[in-house]
Amino acid sequence: MNLQALGDKLHRYRIQLQRTVDEVAAFTAINVERLNNIEKGLLEPTGDEVLILADYYRCDFKFFISNEQVAPFEQTETLYRAHGREFSKEDRSAIQEFLYLCETEEFLTQEIHGAASTFAYTPRGNYFLAHAESAAKEFRRQMGHTDREVPRDIYSEFRSVGVHVFRRKLDNSKISGIFVMHPVAGKCILVNYNEDVYRQRFSAAHEMAHCIFDSEEGASVTIPGDKDIREVRANRFASCYLMPPETLRLLSNPAIWSEEETQKWANNFRVSCDALGIALNTAKRTDLETSRRIRGYRVTRQAKIDPELPESLTTQQRFRKAALLERGLSDHYVKLCLDAHSQGIISLGRLAEALLCGYGELAILASLYGRTVHGY
Template identity: 65%
Template sequence: MPINLQTLGSKLSKYRDQLTQTLDEVADATGIEADRLGLIEQGATEPTGDEVLILADHYHCDFKFFIANEQSAPFEQTETLYRAHGREFSKQDRAAVQEFLYLCDTENFLMKELGKQSKPFGFSPSGTFYKGHGEAAAEAFRKAMGHSDRQVARDIYEEFRSVGVHVFRRKLGNSAISGLFVMHPTAGKCALVNFSEDVYRQRFSAAHEMAHAIFDSGSGPSVSYFKTQGLDMLEVRANRFASCYLMPPEFLHHLPSPSAWTEADAQHWANELRVSCDALGIALKEAKLVDQATSSRIRAFRVPREAKIDPELPLTLNETQRARKEALLERGLSDHYVALCFDAYGQSIISVGRLAEALLCSRGELSELARLYGRRLHGH
């Protein structure tokens, strides 16, 4: 079937508009002249195969999507997202979101090719008590993950991925945004957590987005803010899920009396739970274990940054390795995703060029990346 040039041009134009890029900016980035780009977008001329590949790489999209005549695409979700929250996303953040969706799609492809199956998890709420929905879903999910009532979840990202949610930590310039949830047309449930946040706040944000994946996947994309405005019951439900999943009430009821806690006690238990003192103070109040004054006192404490634990930045890394890996995490390259990429390469599912593309780097940078993750490239 011949390529429908009008459909192709429309797809390219929509991607460029969503990234708020001019024809000149795309020309500078791709080396394709602006006048020719304009003609391609108008459907007035057919791009070469190389031009399609270059533009697909620029927009972080599978080139097959551009040459297929179907319309369905991730930008239909982001179009809705930007229509409602466009002012919140800078040009850089829009590019970050597009890169995030590319990572989700690639991860989905790699998992299928490697034969990795996700566990089914579903939850059907009853009644209209939204906070109750969050509590019940957290309990059900904890049971599905094999946790006892008093057991604390550690690698929450791996748990969310195990049920088919593509979760990536990715730095956004707007620190007011904690995360977002998008239902990708091919990858499915996708959650972005703002890596600009405190490491423990990221955990809470990830759990919050997991709640949206459980309850709100049919409601379109959503943006979660560090401070919510007004009383949005979907956000209240997501916060309650996150709180009960990370700080199970049964665990809290077996702690030493919080009313007598010193600052060191509050920091200790917050660190044990991998949450902020702020989140812990709120959870203790919700569990009716402290009064408002004690809750406020605990919420005012801070876990020292150097005491916090990030599962993807272990203490075994030296200073140079830690800085490099943190920079990679800022772009969404989780240990889980990087391992999938190298596993697929090792099994000849993807080429070295596709490996570099998937890892958002040049071929020249691959060797360094392989060493950092203890991997080998063919012939090295």
């Protein structure tokens, strides 16, 4: 074990997460003097201490003890250098958990299902908006959609081409989404669960554009209103994917839509009235005045549809699953973890780690999915 390299990794993670040595000591029960010496490379930690610290930093323990094991270390450092002031201490921990979930999901997916299909698009020319429109059309085609069809569960569609999508509550309401090219898991999207449910949907599609076009650029943060050309292209992709111009041209004249009819069409597309008004104007279906009127309407919160919280759920189930989503635990991910445990791929302890919970919560969580946990 290279003690200097290990200490450096631990120190850098602690700084990234804005933790003091005292805070780490209080959580891990490893005393301050010992932690300082481990970080300085003067002391070799025990095996248990390595596991405890890996759990604290939500990182594979092999990363700390091996010079070959990789983690999204450089990616997060780049992210915080560029946008550090946007992230609270809590948000940094949330992002670290998100990356851990992505790596776990990738491992379990490979073990159970093998390699996922992919989506590849090669831009032609230098017109970014044309790239967005063409890529959206091609992705819709690969997903089997006709011009008249609206994607219902976009999260499932993105996962079907190997993209890891997690929704997680972030404190900073200005952050809509984050894209990270994980060195192990690949393309990863985090959507701020604090946002309106239809805004989350648009944000996920926006981040999907970064997966397609900007994976070589490293991690990125999406803040509404950013006029960077890549952000504009990502918005255009999201709009064309969710509301293809071909479909918008088939609609009745928006100039005579009532508020109720506008809300109906926005809900059919699973987008906000604001996004619909912009898309209609871009497609030359409205003048600026009509677009502004449409953008001023709102779909009621009760009418909005979340594919990961279907109407078939009871009130209690909906509440409990929403609480899981807030922590980043999607139906897809939870079921994958439960399947992996039932097939003997991961132990009970590893299952608890993967689901960010203690042993006592496992049986309750599994029962929410009509499952039992063996060995508990």
